Amino acid sequence: MASRMRADAQRNREQILCAARDVLVAEGVDAALDEIARRAGVGIATLYRRFPNREALLQGVAVDILSRMVEAFDRVRAAQTDPFEGLRLFMHAAVDLRIGAIMPALSGRFTVEGALSGAGRDPLRELQQLLGEAQEAGLVRGDVLVGDVTLMVIRLSRPLPGDVVPQDRDIAHRQLEIYLDGLRPAAARERAIRLPGPAIGFAWFNKIRERIAARD
Amino acid sequence: MASRMRADAQRNREQILCAARDVLVAEGVDAALDEIARRAGVGIATLYRRFPNREALLQGVAVDILSRMVEAFDRVRAAQTDPFEGLRLFMHAAVDLRIGAIMPALSGRFTVEGALSGAGRDPLRELQQLLGEAQEAGLVRGDVLVGDVTLMVIRLSRPLPGDVVPQDRDIAHRQLEIYLDGLRPAAARERAIRLPGPAIGFAWFNKIRERIAARD
DNA sequence: CCCCAGATGGATGAAATCTCTCCGCTTGCT
DNA sequence: AGCAAGCGGAGAGATTTCATCCATCTGGGG
Incomplete structure (x- = not known):
């Protein structure tokens, strides 16, 4: 399923996870999702498509x-x-x-x-x-x-x-x-x-x- | 000047400073002042009277x-x-x-x-x-x-x-x-x-x- | 023991922030 | 080349936070 993702989407997913690690560790669970997206260099919509809600993102991380x-x-x-x-x-x-x-x-x-x-x-x-x-x-x-x-x-x-x-x-x-x-x-x-x-x-x-x- | 404060006011001031230490260390500089007041067991107004703004509180701490x-x-x-x-x-x-x-x-x-x-x-x-x-x-x-x-x-x-x-x-x-x-x-x-x-x-x-x- | 200046708490409106969706445009893949 | 999947950002609505006002209360000097 992961391999069926488009290459750029895969890359973005990884960048989101990486940014999320940094932001979560700095600001705690309630960190703003906007900032994670910004830090990952993607739009907020991209983050939400990959992880429909905060919980899914935490789980993913x-x-x-x-x-x-x-x-x-x-x-x-x-x-x-x-x-x-x-x-x-x-x-x-x-x-x-x-x-x-x-x-x-x-x-x-x-x-x-x-x-x-x-x-x-x-x-x-x-x-x-x-x-x-x-x-x-x-x-x-x-x-x-x-x-x-x-x-x-x-x-x-x-x-x-x-x-x-x-x-x-x-x-x-x-x-x-x-x-x-x-x-x-x-x-x-x-x-x-x-x-x-x-x-x-x-x-x-x-x-x-x-x-x-x-x-x- | 500190001694000219009423005894209860003095006590509250100390409780605010103590609560602020805990909250600041847990949540960072942008911690909600409401929570500091609540944790200190005083009203938000009391905090603002003692420390007119966030900066004054940080300085006080x-x-x-x-x-x-x-x-x-x-x-x-x-x-x-x-x-x-x-x-x-x-x-x-x-x-x-x-x-x-x-x-x-x-x-x-x-x-x-x-x-x-x-x-x-x-x-x-x-x-x-x-x-x-x-x-x-x-x-x-x-x-x-x-x-x-x-x-x-x-x-x-x-x-x-x-x-x-x-x-x-x-x-x-x-x-x-x-x-x-x-x-x-x-x-x-x-x-x-x-x-x-x-x-x-x-x-x-x-x-x-x-x-x-x-x-x- | 009385009295009031100083102290208190919480309601409150304004402002900022955050969440999450919608939509028109772009781009990787076959 | 075509198109399905992916993309970014605007923005409505919900939530949180700031900072002030005011009616009530109380410590402690006289």
Whole structure:
């Protein structure tokens, strides 16, 4: 069905999705659709033809991001690096994909299941596994959970507020590197006290998903 | 002049500033003033009497945050801890003060100078000094600059998007602890490559300030 | 304890913004 | 070359936000 689209239409669709990622991550779920269209360099009508309403667009963005995520994962696996390096590559990819854009979309605005089945696999589960491998190999400190990875990546994928800051993306990648250094076992060894706050694992995300599902 | 205000008015003013911090950091500079008033538990008229326009409110928030920042700094200095611990306390305080709220406000919406003179001192300069002390004492890795501290704190002070996430604040503090571990020298020692991206020092911030000033 | 200047909240009209459709023109594909 | 699919932008209608006005209330000085 996608291949039956005219080439220019296909291209426009992709540009819309890309612009939507940027705008959603900057302004949240309620971002003006006009701006997304403008940023994509297409008319507003084009956006509406491709995605009949806001929800469809959010869903489209989520599927797009999640499947690119899965692709990134396969690339990382294929590269056969050690697990820490894999984690590093994956997190940088997630920042570039602006994964934070799907986060607000999860607020019951569309079904997570739909987006996941669209992507085919669940990146969160695969990340969980990768993190486990890195910890077993002694390359990542034992007291962090998958949430410590994902939620930081979500933060880093948003632009700094006020758009006064040039090189926003590069700054995020630099901060990610420092955070990654904080994930190493040596970093934990100098701690005086235990890591505070809510330790967020896989189960936590399931609880959130359930809560969202319950909103219907 | 502040003391000549009636007690309830004073209290309301503080509640408005506090609510404004939360809303600004969540929604950006263009947040609806109605919501700030509602969140503060006061009528919209009360907000307008205290701050005749949006700009005045932004300025008020900035002065409030910056002066609390200076106070936090004095508390840290008075505690006589080692410089790393000082940095730690200061960063946690900045997250709690929602310092990200003043960032978008810097986009030429009011004068930074005004806010700084309102606070009396420049927290950025003091932070710069504290960081230097920590590095000289060998407690913080040498390849980070003041921007690596401030810009992460700004990120951490914003709530995660979509407000699906409970315990938002606690998560930020936990992530800050991991980031702090990444700032230790031992964390840097395992690096294969140099820290990438733009190294952001004191001069960089001055350049931003100049650019904003030039917008007038 | 009384009194009123100063403080309060919410209604309100004007203005801005956003959503979504309609329609005449353009363009990729066979 | 023909035409079906695609396109952009205008604009009506709905919604949101701004900023003011005014009738009522109350803290605290005398």
